[in-house]
Amino acid sequence: MTPFGARLRALRAERGISQKEMAAAIGVSPAYLSALEHGHRGAPGWALVQKIIGYFNIIWDEAEELERLAAVSDPRVVIDTAGLPEQATELANLLAERIRGMEAEEIDDLLARIREAAARA
Structure with missing residues (x-):
């Protein structure tokens, strides 16, 4: 959903x-x-x-x-990390690989951290 x-x-x-x-x-x-x-x-x-x-x-x-x-509701997301630091590519790939197995609490925590960083930017 x-x-x-x-x-x-x-x-x-x-x-x-x-x-x-x-x-x-x-x-x-x-x-x-x-x-x-x-x-x-x-x-x-x-x-x-x-x-x-x-x-x-x-x-x-x-x-x-x-x-x-x-x-923010497209269930098929493509992340273009071309030109970004290597850590960005690693993060995108690890998230794609692990997201199905993550617990809701892990997802909520990660989402909160990203939202906080976006609010500061």
């Missing part, structure tokens, strides 16, 4: 809306919506995110957060 997919599922659950209902309202198939929620599809495009924001009638910070989650 992706961050966007998890939030989308939560929004539907909070409002008691089925995938079938929502899919019909925003013009996608229920299968596509399911795949999007489960992270079997790439990050949704801007137009679809705007339809979802309108469908749920969310505004301001909540809409911006949904847009942010969509931007």
